[in-house]
Amino acid sequence: MELRWTAVEEAVRRAHAEGDEPLCAYLYDLPALAAHARELRRSLPGPFGLFYAAKANAERPLLQTLAGVVDGFEASSRGELEWLRSNFASTPLILSGPGKTDAELATACRLGVELLHVESLGELRRLALIASSLGRRVPVLLRLNFPLGPGHETSLVMGGRPTPFGIELDQLPGVMDFLGGQESIQVKGLHFHLLSHQLDADRHLGLLEEYLRRFTELRAHYRADWSHLNVGGGIGINYRAPESQFDLARFSEGLGRLAGRFEAAGVSARFELGRYVTAPCGYYAVEVLDLKRCFGETFVVCRGGTHHFRTPQAQGHSHPFRVVPIDEWRYPFARPSVEGARVNVVGQLCTPKDVLAREAPVERVRVGDVLLFPYAGAYAWNISHQHFLMHAPPRQLFLHSEEAAC
Template identity: 45%
Template sequence: MTRPVYVHDLHGLAEHARSIRAALPRRVELLYAVKANPDPGVLRALAPVVDGFEAASRGELRRLAEVLPGRVPAAYAGPGKTGEDLAAALAAPVSRIHVESPAELRRLGALAVASGRPARVLLRVNLPVDAPGASLVMGGGPSPFGMDPADAVECARRPPAGIEVRGIHAHLASGLDAPLAGAIAAAVARWSTAEVGAVEVDVGGGMAVDYADPTARFDWARYGQELADVLDAHPHLRLRIEPGRSVTAYCGAYLTEVIDVKRSYGEWFVVVAGGTHHLRTPAAKGHAQPFRVHRRQSAAGPRTEGPVTVVGQLCTPKDVLSRSSTAGPIGVGDVLEFAMAGAYAWNISHRDFLLHEPPLFRIGDPQEVAADWVAGATLS
């Protein structure tokens, strides 16, 4: 039996990224949020298309330096930055550092003065936001992310020595459709220019990804028009976005083989190699990961009938990858191809639980890899 394998379609990823770039006004900078998927192949595929990268840790800074030497990260973000984190951002050097609090700004200023490297920053602000339909709202209430508007205004008006405040960063919600994302961008731009005289605004990411419908896509053309309207209202503003999941989710698949099928109290369970310690996304988001079945004609034993629950090899009832009433018969030896595994998948998984072998990684078309596997090819 071959270990589970991640397959990244880098050609498809580059095409998708180019379509996003083409839908946006040229004055909108497109950054890729590395946290979504820091795979080296993914970073290399995106490098010619995006305007830069947003890193949220020293580890991500190191990964970018290793994979794309000489490419200066466009932004360094994340809460709870240590002195070592801030020093690393100054040394990289990062184009913009997103500052989360007045205390962080003071520490960064002291480091900037000591190093002789001035720090150009965006202040992350926790603005009130009306986001009906968003899957996650991070603005308008008590939050560890960003600073209150009044604190941001004070920091912008009286920055410490060594600091140049260029503008505002506001990632306020996730799971946004294009009209709502555009409305939030417009509100952030209005507040930023009126209250702190910002010349740069980063409105974050948060574009919706629908795991229940793998064919659905965020309306980038509509969003591009919404951002064009923002720029028309603020002709001197530099506007920036930093999507992650909506860029890479569709380029990755997790392939694994069925180990066992069985009934328990009348319900069918499909047990696969691997599990949520390889692909944490369905457990983290509480959804059924979409999958297709590549049937092996020589599969032995019974095949499922009716609805199934697909589980992994972990000693916990939470190790559930998917549930389906439409997958059709599944038997031992079949290969399941879990789609939309290109973001927040392997990189957020609790990979050391039970110390199973890690998955393999391949570049190519997931369906072709699955077909080869079913036909008897060994993936090594």
């Protein structure tokens, strides 16, 4: 997961030179995305498949880059499902997520999703009626929520505690009773997505072992013929210490050791990863508009902010960045500059919460330089409150090769 800083910085300079407004842009390094996705796919042995969770970022060029590499896409709404199907006529799709409407369930039936992940008995009842009225038999995984053993806490946990996600184990008997007479539903297995932001390869392997144990116990208990286990997404990005990321090589080695146990149990497993796939290919670039001192602190005010890039606010971190020096200076007065300082990087919103980085050390930053935030390819632009204050949106630039961004 190497970041191609040189190519991206060159693209930033080109974009800056082309524009007549202060630069504000997302840049996506598509060759890097392709290389990362291929490495990730190669790292998953035999029984492990890889779907991409499109909610992380569903920009068409990213999906096109991934389409030949991953085994399919996961959608969590009718909008995502229709977008994915309109762009990829035959790529396998999953529909998951809480609060599915009848229209979403019907769309999934009509589009022939490969699997539909069911979140509750109520949803299952509605699906059975809809599928039956359409004359379909829908392949389903049941999403479960159950307590996890110690050591599985991350900063974002969806299971093992009260959340709206999945079916708790004590409700499973009722679900299985209901399924007894349902021709329109075919349960093929279980879906567990109990946490995100996993940064530790060994812990993630431990989680998978626990998932397999839980799956086989439940399958035996219910004498079910399930063969599919979706182990969710959840591999994280270390925004706080970007030099120490999830150890994919170690994870792959461990998966190699676990693969035999999945195979012996007749379980084909599937990841549906989002953040880890696309975060590293995206960058948010903002030009510095102003430098200010206030009550002893330095503020770098940029063209943009959390209405474009909510990730640091959403995750509660100070986002790492690089300064891309821009030598052009168009005003007839001295260029404001700060050297060897700690700075707060803020945007254009009228709220003190519009902070991208806090107390960040910089060697030098000047008005007119560009700040480049890496790891902005997932849950970034698409989770931001884009219309607040009606500032112009960032440009969306796709780097296809080292020479060109368009």
